[in-house]
Amino acid sequence: MLFRSTPGIRTISELAEFMQVPATKIVKSVLYFADEKPVLVLIRGDKQVNEVKLKNYLSVDELRIMTDGEEENLTGALPGGVGPINATFVDTIVADETIAKLTNFVVGANKTGFQIKNVNLDRDFSVAEFTDIALVNEGELDPIDHEPLQFTRGIEIGHIFKLGTRYSESMKANFLDENGKEKPVIMGSYGIGVSRLLSAIVEQNHSERGIFWPASIAPFKLHIVQMKMNDETQTKLAQEIYAKYQGKFEVLYDDRNERAGVKFADADLVGAPVRVIIGKKSSEGIVEVKEPRTGESSELDLTQLDEFITKEIG
Secondary structure, X not given: OEEEOOOOOOOHHHHHHHHOOOHHHEEEEXXXXXXXXXXXXXXXXXXXXXXXXXXXHHOOOOEEEOOHHHHHHHHOOOOOOOOOOOOOOOOEEEEEHHHOOOOOEEEEOOOOOEEEEEEOEOOOEOOOOEXXXXXXXXXXXXXXXXXXXOOOOOOOOEEEEEEEOHHHHHOOOXXXXXXXXXXXXXXXXXXXXXXXXXXXHHHHOEOOOOEOOOOOOOOXXXXXXXXXXXXXXXXXHHHXXXXXXXXXXXXXXXXXXXXXXXXXXXXXXXXXXXXXXXXOOHHHOEEEEEEOOOOEEEEEEHHHHHHHHHHHHO
16 A cells, blocks of 8 residues: 655654554565665564674675665655665665565655555565664563563674775785685774773773772782881882782882872872782791782781782783
């Protein structure tokens, strides 16, 4: 059944209200250029196309959505009026799996401002294959644990791009196949951003006071903080501990003539996994150990300190 929509309709929700159907009963037709070839993408009205999924499914180097003008030149209709029935203007139709079981739905009529109602697959048009090309919505159940999905911000720390032969052809980067014929190398780009990786680590390992680095990547694994620089006993003990461990891993010895509060604040910013504080009990061979991650402190003698350090940072 053919319907003419009003010119003011701009969104799926407005169209759904006008057609008196839910958005889940509307199939959107979205046109793309995939390696400069037109492709018609069909997806349920309440969904959006995940262009990464679509590009991977098509195995193309370039993918871009058509402009309104390009869409009109190809189909004779503006966006909203394009549909899959008699879609002879494309060779490829990609349908999201959300429409595989739909019945009596709405599609564009391939005429600006017109829709067709009560459309059904296989009777009105056919799709060879369905695939997952939809962006997920927050609150939907994930396919593994069936728990509601939550959206959070993330950091891209690595990527893989399939470059194909676009650059190898221009650079004449060829190889000889088994028949001795020259062919362009299929290229890929693989990378990990070190600065992004560090940002992600800090984001997951910090407090309002500063960073607490995991021992495996900490710039300094052991931070020795001496409370009074004019105390010879403290100095002797601090230097003994420093000399013992500096050959094993990175050790930072704060021997500045600063107030304890300044040293502690800076130690929080440095974020070494283990902090050894040389204080008033140094004459007894006892030091204070603090773990920045938990904020817990304990007093240890030198034997216990060695066991603790071995356990925490190797």
